[in-house]
Amino acid sequence: MFNKILIANRGEIAVRIIRAARELGVGTVAIYSTADRDALHVHLADEAICVGPARSTESYLNMNNILSAAVATGAQAIHPGFGFLSENSKFARLCEEMNIKFIGPSAKVMDMMGDKINARAEMIKAGVPVTPGSEGEVHTTDEAVKIAEEIGYPIMLKASAGGGGKGIRKVNNVEELVPAFEAAQAEAQAAFGNGAMFIERMIFPARHIEVQILGDSQGNVIHLGERDCSLQRNNQKVLEESPSVAIGHTLRQEITAAAVKAAQHVSYENAGTIEFLLDESSGKFYFMEMNTRVQVEHPVTEFVSGVDIVKEQIRVANGNEFSVKQEDVTFSGHAIECRINAENPKFNFAPSPGKITNLFLPSGGVGLRVDSAMYSGYSIPPYYDSMIAKVIVHGENRFEALMKMQRALLEFDVEGVITNVDFQLELISDPHVVAGDYDTSFLGNVFLPEYQKED
Known part of the structure; x- marks a missing residue:
């Protein structure tokens, strides 16, 4: 096993990786920007090294500084988490050239599956x-x-090199197409340095279903079931659950088998996610994209499968086989995750950075987990993603999980910044959500208009 790994990230995912590594007996190195000097991941790691100023481009995206930090501290591998450099094939290739193990797929596979046109x-x-x-x-x-x-309207315009909901537009008719194309292309060029687009027929209404897969260096691929990520705002996920109430036994077998086939085809190694759109009316599903990294919502899969995905990532990168075989993976109960952000839902989800003057995270009972890097007295910097915590619950069934999430959100108390806790509480209590009756249009077209009308 590795003696030491460097975590090329920040926030709750950096904390998550540090904890997994420590339980495996692996030493950790945290990197941080000058704005994150007092961040929790800096305090928890065995070592910490500053890689640049507050701006991401000068710190968490600074490949030379991060690689220099790995060399200086003797780290044998780098875990990129999600976001930042996690799906950057150039960074993965530089790691390979410097004989530092990148905890993720090869640069070749990232190029193949990270570009949506190649992946298709x-x-x-x-x-x-x-x-x-x-x-x-x-x-x-x-x-x-x-x-x-x-191909016929409505269509989706997508940036070939896109991610995080950027460079995507829905187009209903020819009158909307030209301005939408120009706007999406400009957004893609600014975000990814690549304005190439592609077009797909829009599957609507649809469920957003993703399958968690793991591949090892011996060519084995297993799946850990599916997650339903249909509750989205501006193509960004808000709440996720596993298993999906929209999928029965036969369809579950078909969609997970397709995900395994996809990963096997590209000789995928490490953790990844195959994302599909499901047309509930026909029961047909379609490949959308592959995420070549650990997902924000991976804890719901960990709860229902009992498999620690981050530990498996480290084991696979070290050359080990999985700790479980496909026939050993069993699924139990129901899990839900709510993303808690420092933002104001009543004012178009405007970011709300600032100092946390008081913080109480929900706890107690079986099947409740809070992934966070926050603490009382911590100042949330304005330079990065607004997510401050993930509340994840597990119950014997979906009703128990819903009730447990409601209880947890009622206990969540943070002062000093505005958060979306109340928004999430209303969402998880909505009759449509309680009934499992929603698709990718529900949040934007049904729930939000009513929510934002309230005083």
């Missing part, structure tokens, strides 16, 4: 169903108009 082509080869759409990159509005006419 590979899934067609693998026999995994994909939505009707463009065959390659789309660069001009004239091309976009022609392709949209062929």
Whole structure:
């Protein structure tokens, strides 16, 4: 096993990785920006090293400084977490060249699956169903108009190199297409340095279903079941649960088998997620994209499967086989995760950085977990993602999980900053959500208009 790994991230995911490594007997190195000098992950790691100023481009995205920190501290591997450099193939390749193990897939696979157009082509080869759409990159509005006419409206415009909901637009007709294409392309160019787009027919209404997979260096691939991530705002997930109430036994077997087939086709190694859109009316599902990293919502899968995904990532990167085989993986109960952000839902979810003057995180009972890097007296910097905690619950069934989440959110108390705790509490209590009757349009089209009308 590795003696020491460097965590190239911050916040709750850095804390999560440090804890997993410590339980495996592996030493840890935290990196931090000048704005994160007092962050929890800095205090918890065995060593900590500053990699630059507050701006992400000068610190958490500074490949040279991060690699220099790994060399200086003798770290044998780097765990990128999620966000920042986690899906950057150049960084993975630099790690390989410096004989530092990147805890994730190879740069080659990241290039193949990180580019949505390449990923789509590979899934067609693998026999995994994909939505009707463009065959390659789309660069001009004239091309976009022609392709949209062929596949039919409504369509989705997507940035080829996209992620995090950026460079995506829904288009209902030809009148909307040109301005939407130009806006999405400009957003993609600014966010990813790549304005290439592609077009897919929009599956609507749809469920967003993702399957957690693990691949090792011996060519074994297993799945850890599915998550339902349909509750989204602006293509960003708000609440996730496992298993999905929209999937029965037969469909579950089909969709998880397709995910395993997809990962096997690209010889995938480490943790990853295959994302699908499910048309509930027909029961058909379509490949959407692959995330070549650990997901924010991985704890719900850990609860229902009993498998520690972060520990498996470290084991696989070290050359070990999984601690479990597919036949050993069993699923129990129901798990739900709510993302708690420092933001104001009543004012278009505006970020709310500042000093936390008091903090009480929910606790007690079986099946409750809070992943956070917050503490009383900590000042949330304005430079990074607004997520401050994840509340995850597990119950024997979905009703118990819902009730446990309501109890946990009622106990969550933070002073000094505005959060979305009350918003999440109303969402988890909504009759449609309680009944499992929702799709990807529900939050934006049904819940939010009513919520924001309230005083």
